[in-house]
Every structure is written in C-alpha cells, then in structure tokens.
Amino acid sequence: xxxxxxxxxxxxxxxxxxxxxxxxxxxxxxxxxxxxxxxxxxxxxxxxxxxxxxxxxxxxxxxxxxxxxxxxxxxxxxxxxxxxxxxxxxxxxxxxxxxxxxxxxxxxxxxxxxxxxxxxxxxxxxxxxxxxxxxxxxxxxxxxxxxxxxxxxxxxxxxxxxxxxxxxxxxxxxxxxxxxxxxxxxxxxxxxxxxxxxxxxxxxxxxxxxxxxxxxxxxxxxxxxxxxxxxxxxxxxxxxxxxxxxxxxxxxxxxxxxxxxxxxxxxxxxxxxxxxxxxxxxxxxxxxxxxxxxxxxxxxxxxxxxxxxxxxxxxxxxxxxxxxxxxxxxxxxxxxxxxxxxxxxxxxxxxxxxxxxxxxxxxxxxxxxxxxxxxxxxxxxxxxxxxxxxxxxxxxxxxxxxxxxxxxxxxxxxxxxxxxxxxxxxxxxxxxxxxxxxxxxxxxxxxxxxxxxxxxxxxxxxxxxxxxxxxxxxxxxxxxxxxxxxxxxxxxxxxxxxxxxxxxxxxxxxxxxxxxxxxxxxxxxxxxxxxxxxxxxxxxxxxxxxxxxxxxxxxxxxxxxxxxxxxxxxxxxxxxxxxxxxxxxxxxxxxxxxxxxxxxxxxxxxxxxxxxxxxxxxxxxxxxxxxxxxxxxxxxxxxxxxxxxxxxxxxxxxxxxxxxxxxxxxxxxxxxxxxxxxxxxxxxxxxxxxxxxxxxxxxxxxxxxxxxxxxxxxxxxxxxxxxxxxxxxxxxxx
Numbered sequence: 001x002x003x004x005x006x007x008x009x010x011x012x013x014x015x016x017x018x019x020x021x022x023x024x025x026x027x028x029x030x031x032x033x034x035x036x037x038x039x040x041x042x043x044x045x046x047x048x049x050x051x052x053x054x055x056x057x058x059x060x061x062x063x064x065x066x067x068x069x070x071x072x073x074x075x076x077x078x079x080x081x082x083x084x085x086x087x088x089x090x091x092x093x094x095x096x097x098x099x100x101x102x103x104x105x106x107x108x109x110x111x112x113x114x115x116x117x118x119x120x121x122x123x124x125x126x127x128x129x130x131x132x133x134x135x136x137x138x139x140x141x142x143x144x145x146x147x148x149x150x151x152x153x154x155x156x157x158x159x160x161x162x163x164x165x166x167x168x169x170x171x172x173x174x175x176x177x178x179x180x181x182x183x184x185x186x187x188x189x190x191x192x193x194x195x196x197x198x199x200x201x202x203x204x205x206x207x208x209x210x211x212x213x214x215x216x217x218x219x220x221x222x223x224x225x226x227x228x229x230x231x232x233x234x235x236x237x238x239x240x241x242x243x244x245x246x247x248x249x250x251x252x253x254x255x256x257x258x259x260x261x262x263x264x265x266x267x268x269x270x271x272x273x274x275x276x277x278x279x280x281x282x283x284x285x286x287x288x289x290x291x292x293x294x295x296x297x298x299x300x301x302x303x304x305x306x307x308x309x310x311x312x313x314x315x316x317x318x319x320x321x322x323x324x325x326x327x328x329x330x331x332x333x334x335x336x337x338x339x340x341x342x343x344x345x346x347x348x349x350x351x352x353x354x355x356x357x358x359x360x361x362x363x364x365x366x367x368x369x370x371x372x373x374x375x376x377x378x379x380x381x382x383x384x385x386x387x388x389x390x391x392x393x394x395x396x397x398x399x400x401x402x403x404x405x406x407x408x409x410x411x412x413x414x415x416x417x418x419x420x421x422x423x424x425x426x427x428x429x430x431x432x433x434x435x436x437x438x439x440x441x442x443x444x445x446x447x448x449x450x451x452x453x454x455x456x457x458x459x460x461x462x463x464x465x466x467x468x469x470x471x472x473x474x475x476x477x478x479x480x481x482x483x484x485x486x487x488x489x490x491x492x493x494x495x496x497x498x499x500x501x502x503x504x505x506x507x508x509x510x511x512x513x514x515x516x517x518x519x520x521x522x523x524x525x526x527x528x529x530x531x532x533x534x535x536x537x538x539x540x541x542x543x544x545x546x547x548x549x550x551x552x553x554x555x556x557x558x559x560x561x562x563x564x565x566x567x568x569x570x571x572x573x574x575x576x577x578x579x580x581x582x583x584x585x586x587x588x589x590x591x592x593x594x595x596x597x598x599x600x601x602x603x604x605x606x607x608x609x610x611x612x613x614x615x616x617x618x619x620x621x622x623x624x625x626x627x628x629x630x631x632x633x634x635x636x637x638x639x640x641x642x643x644x645x646x647x648x649x650x651x652x653x654x655x656x657x658x659x660x661x662x663x664x665x666x667x668x669x670x671x672x673x674x675x676x677x678x679x680x681x682x683x684x685x686x687x688x689x690x691x692x693x694x695x696x697x698x699x700x701x702x703x704x705x706x707x708x709x710x711x712x713x714x715x716x717x718x719x720x721x722x723x724x725x726x727x728x729x730x731x732x733x734x
Contacts, residue, residue: 036203039203049068083191164177213291215301237289324488392626457486542590549580556604678703690711717731
C-alpha cells in the first residue's frame with residue numbers, strides 16, 4: 001500500500017486496475033471485454049488533433065503531436081425492467097506518454113468544442129486542472145469536435161457509443177480519433193438514478209501499418225586491395241516512408257538472404273547496419289533489407305549486387321610447395337620426407353646447392369629461384385626410415401598368394417610395394433627379403449628404400465607397372481614452375497595399405513587378444529627343456545608373428561621343432577641377437593588350430609637356475625606379436641603360463657567360432673578315435689533348424705554351419721555330440 005498517493009503509486013495502481021463488470025439481472029450488460037482491446041490504426045498522423053505542446057508528448061517521436069486513430073468504444077445493455085435507464089462513461093487518456101492515464105473525459109462534460117481537461121484523473125469529481133485544445137482546426141468552436149454519447153434503443157436493447165459530434169450539428173456522430181497509447185474506459189449503467197452495473201476495460205490504440213521500402217538492386221562492386229568490402233544498409237535503400245514515424249527515426253537492418261528470419265539483430269540486440277564481403281563472396285550476392293517503425297512494424301525487400309575482382313586483389317600468391325601423399329584411399333601427407341634439389345645453371349656456371357623449407361603440414365616450400373641464374377630444377381623425394389611401418393607377416397601372405405596365382409593384386413601400386421629387392425619382378429626372393437626384415441635379420445632392405453615415389457600426375461601402366469615411365473623426380477623451368485607439385489609415396493613391403501604416414505603408432509586393437517600358453521617351469525642350471533606352445537582357445541589363422549625375449553645370461557636357445565603350424569622351417573625363425581627370438585609363419589590358406597596340439601616346440605638350455613614365467617616375454621618394439629585371419633584382421637597375442645598343459649586324450653568339443661556371427665560358424669572338436677560327430681541347432685521354441693553329421697578318423701576336426709543356410713538372425717541353442725561326449729551352448733546369429 002502506497003501512502004500518501006504519489007505519481008509512482010498511481011502508476012502501479014492504474015496498471016493493476018481490474019478489468020471488471022458488475023452485473024445485475026436488470027438492466028444487464030450484454031458484453032464487457034475481459035482483456036485489453038487492441039485498436040489497430042493504419043491511418044496517418046493529422047497535426048490538427050492532439051497537439052497541445054507542454055501537455056501532450058510522444059516519447060518515441062520526441063514531440064507534442066500525438067498520432068491518432070479512429071476508435072470504436074461501445075456498450076450494449078439489455079433493459080427489460082421499468083424505470084429510467086441512464087448510461088455514462090469516463091474516458092481515461094494518457095496524453096504525456098508515461099503509460100499513466102492522467103486525463104479524463106466524462107459523458108456529462110460541458111466543454112466547448114475541441115477542449116478538455118488535462119491531469120484531472122486524480123482530482124475529486126474529475127474537475128479543475130488545465131484545459132487543453134485537442135482539435136486545432138481553423139474553424140469556429142461550434143464546428144470543432146467534442147466528446148458525446150450516442151444511444152439507440154431497439155426493442156429493449158440499448159446501444160451506447162462513444163462518439164464525436166459538434167455543437168453546430170449535434171445529431172451527426174463520427175468515430176473519435178483517439179491518440180495512440182494505453183488508455184481505459186469505465187461505463188456506468190444507472191436505473192432511476194442509482195448505479196446498477198459497471199463495465200471497465202483497458203484498450204490500446206496502436207499503429208499497425210508497416211513502413212514502405214524500395215531496394216536498389218542490380219549494381220556492381222569491386223573488392224578493394226584490403227580484400228574486404230564493407231557496405232552499409234543505406235546504400236541499398238532507394239525509398240522508405242511510414243505513416244507515423246518520420247524517416248529520421250526509422251530503423252534499417254540487413255542480412256544475407258536466407259540466413260535468418262524477422263528483423264535482423266546482432267548479438268547485442270542492435271540492427272545490423274553493415275555487412276562485409278571478401279574474396280570468398282565473389283559473384284552475385286542476394287541481401288534482405290529491412291525497415292522498422294517506432295511501433296515495431298517491419299517490412300523488407302531484396303537487394304542484389306555482383307562482387308567483382310577486376311583489380312586482381314583476390315589472386316592468391318602461391319608459394320611453390322612440394323608434397324608427397326600415400327597411394328592409399330585417404331591420400332594422407334607423408335611426414336618427414338627429405339627433398340633434394342638438382343639445379344642446372346646457365347652455361348659456364350656451376351650448379352647451386354639450395355635447400356627447401358619444411359612446412360607444418362609435412363610439405364616443403366621451394367626457395368626463390370629468381371635470384372639465381374638457373375635454367376632447370378629437379379626435385380626428388382627420399383624417405384628410408386622405419387622400414388617395418390605397415391609391414392607384417394600378413395603382407396607376405398598376400399604377396400605369396402599373388403605369386404602362385406591364388407589372389408592377384410587389384411591395384412598397380414601393390415606390384416611396386418611388393419618388389420622388395422628392386423628387381424622389377426615379383427618372386428619368392430621378395431618374400432625372403434621381407435621376411436628377413438620382419439625377423440630382424442635386416443635393419444633395412446639392402447637394395448630398396450623404405451618408401452618409393454613417383455610423380456602424382458603420372459598414370460602407372462596397370463598391365464606392366466615395372467615398365468611404366470613414371471619418373472621419381474619432377475623437372476621444371478623456374479620461370480614456369482607450378483604452384484604445387486605432388487608425389488605419390490608407396491611403402492615398400494606394405495601391400496594392404498596400412499602404413500601410417502605420420503606416426504609409428506601401432507593400429508588400435510579392435511579384437512580380443514589370443515593367448516599362447518607356455519609351460520610354467522623352474523629349471524636348474526644345465527637342464528634342457530622342450531617348451532610346447534599351445535593356444536588357449538581354437539583359432540583359424542593364416543599367419544602369425546612375434547618376438548620373444550629373455551635374459552641371455554639365464555637361457556640359451558637350442559632348436560625349434562615343428563608342430564601344428566604347417567610349413568614351419570628354419571626360415572621362419574631367427575635369433576638376431578642373444579636373448580631375442582623372432583618368428584614369422586604364413587600359409588596360403590587359413591588353418592584351424594585347436595588348444596590340444598602344440599603349434600611348435602622351442603628347446604632351451606638353462607645357464608643358471610631360472611623360473612620361465614619371470615624371464616620369457618614379448619618384445620613388441622622388435623616385432624608386434626599378432627596373428628592374422630584370412631580376411632586380414634589382426635589378433636594381438638599375449639603370453640600365458642600353465643602348470644597343467646591341455647591334453648586331448650578324450651573327445652573334446654570347443655565353443656563355436658566366431659560367436660556372435662553374421663555368416664558361417666565352425667564347431668571344432670577333437671576325436672580320440674574314429675567315429676561320428678553330429679551338430680544340432682534349435683530355435684528358442686525348441687524347433688530343429690539345422691543338423692549335420694560327419695564321420696572321420698581320430699584327431700582334430702570341425703562341424704560347419706554354412707552362411708547360406710537361410711537361418712534368420714536370433715539366439716539359437718546348439719548341441720555337438722562326438723562319440724559319447726556331448727556339449728551344448730548358445731549361438732548368436734547377427
């Protein structure tokens with residue numbers, strides 16, 4: 001509660017004034033608005049109305065001339081009871097723009113035409129205060145407008161309307177033109193001189209007519225030397241006008257067409273009055289030009305212009321750059337390539353020794369040749385480090401399959417990658433050279449660099465790539481050299497394209513590791529022991545490799561004995577230094593390996609008392625321990641030790657591989673004697689969906705679930721019976 005009444009309290013009181021209607025049965029108000037009435041004005045401002053300086057004031061226009069609009073305010077009353085009906089109004093107007101209706105016009109006012117009281121909303125009986133002229137037309141007072149009440153009774157329904165008329169013609173009523181702003185009106189319905197009902201509501205007279213705007217379009221602009229052209233919104237406005245807001249107070253904004261909606265505002269809520277254009281914007285530019293009046297009404301038009309670079313300010317000065325990228329799918333830039341420059345000087349002058357400048361992206365920048373009397377330059381890339389990058393035993397599988405005609409190379413660059421002895425042919429000698437590199441016999445290939453390079457715009461002969469005339473250096477005249485020169489790099493020995501051009505980091509492991517089991521034994525000095533290496537789980541491998549290390553003062557390697565890995569011979573193993581044994585095995589087809597059988601056996605002699613688990617371990621820096629499936633997937637290998645090695649004296653059934661599967665699956669088993677093995681597959685309802693049976697000799701074998709069975713995805717129960725041994729489990733088919 002505010003005491004005493006102050007202007008601030010009056011503002012709060014008026015703004016919170018209830019919109020209400022008190023009703024009785026008779027007379028009865030037919031309709032009383034329950035929300036603010038919006039009066040939409042689309043007319044212009046007439047200076048002769050509501051222009052009383054020092055009293056009237058419009059904060060937006062910053063002058064005393066208030067815009068006005070025709071306003072229809074009325075009340076309908078149903079009167080079916082006897083007596084005299086009288087309807088009155090009190091019109092509260094805000095004339096000074098502070099959102100506080102300070103002036104009141106009542107229906108029983110007796111002021112001459114064109115006049116009313118100002119500031120009487122807070123006086124008893126709405127009397128006193130100053131008189132102002134709201135109708136300034138140059139005519140007698142009898143012809144000026146005054147506020148009036150027009151009533152009409154039709155069969156007991158009375159229509160009361162707030163109107164203007166004149167003293168000279170009191171029966172001619174027109175809609176009053178009330179000033180724009182927030183106002184209110186209170187209707188009082190009396191019967192026999194006693195107030196029976198009230199209807200009071202707020203209304204707002206508002207400019208609703210959007211401004212007019214015409215845009216300039218079809219002109220051209222030139223990019224300046226600064227590479228940035230800034231244009232103002234006014235440069236695109238040909239004409240703009242509004243019914244109320246003068247041009248000086250109109251707000252203009254702009255945006256690129258289609259980049260937003262509504263009147264454009266920047267991050268601070270202000271109109272966007274400038275846009276910048278650079279070389280990237282060359283060509284036609286379509287813009288939206290917007291205008292907004294003081295009432296918030298907006299309009300837009302489209303403007304277009306064409307941005308040209310007539311003066312060549314956008315021509316990029318390209319420094320001569322040389323890059324080498326891989327021939328693989330991604331064409332990544334190869335890092336740490338060394339480039340040599342061979343120059344041919346003018347007659348009688350010696351060649352110049354010039355160097356390149358490395359760039360952060362792995363390319364190099366050539367020097368400025370203009371200051372030297374050079375007539376020809378040859379650029380040649382070199383890279384002979386990290387020869388094992390991308391090279392593994394699986395590459396030997398692919399090269400071997402190509403040589404024997406089982407799976408030919410599908411890319412020309414693979415021929416050049418597989419030629420490890422630089423003979424211009426592919427033979428088993430290339431496999432031998434690469435195997436020596438893998439096993440650590442070689443630190444690098446003796447006859448071939450780690451990377452080979454050809455110019456990028458040369459097409460390799462797919463029929464005979466070794467006879468292709470693709471040079472390894474790029475020769476040019478310094479006066480006409482291109483801005484960028486590219487080479488393609490081929491990693492020697494890497495035919496599956498997994499060499500990393502910018503790092504030696506191993507590729508991420510995306511499969512669970514497989515475990516190679518070693519016997520966990522303690523040896524006395526001088527004791528000789530055979531160590532069979534077995535798998536902990538069934539696997540299907542086409543190749544594997546590892547480097548095993550130990551303390552050379554504790555153990556000495558003696559010999560290798562072949563096992564389940566076919567074709568293992570002395571070439572598969574190397575001891576590049578004491579305490580390090582490297583192994584690389586591959587075959588032409590995938591081999592199914594079971595836990596019960598030794599992959600191979602290593603014989604060691606103890607030099608001192610030793611616990612094997614404490615000295616045997618991988619050395620990944622020498623050779624990554626991993627195996628490979630027929631599709632080229634790598635499986636990391638880890639070492640495990642066991643005191644009770646797995647034996648296969650009885651029938652044994654192993655879990656299916658792979659599981660889950662999106663194709664075929666194998667159910668490996670060991671049969672202790674000749675006999676029959678059977679596979680049954682059931683769905684979740686117990687219905688048999690697949691059966692197969694086979695008879696064979698004692699040893700390792702597998703039952704096959706083909707990929708082409710038509711069995712849908714789901715979870716299935718399997719049962720494998722080998723002789724009198726039965727094992728069950730679940731198989732997930734994706």
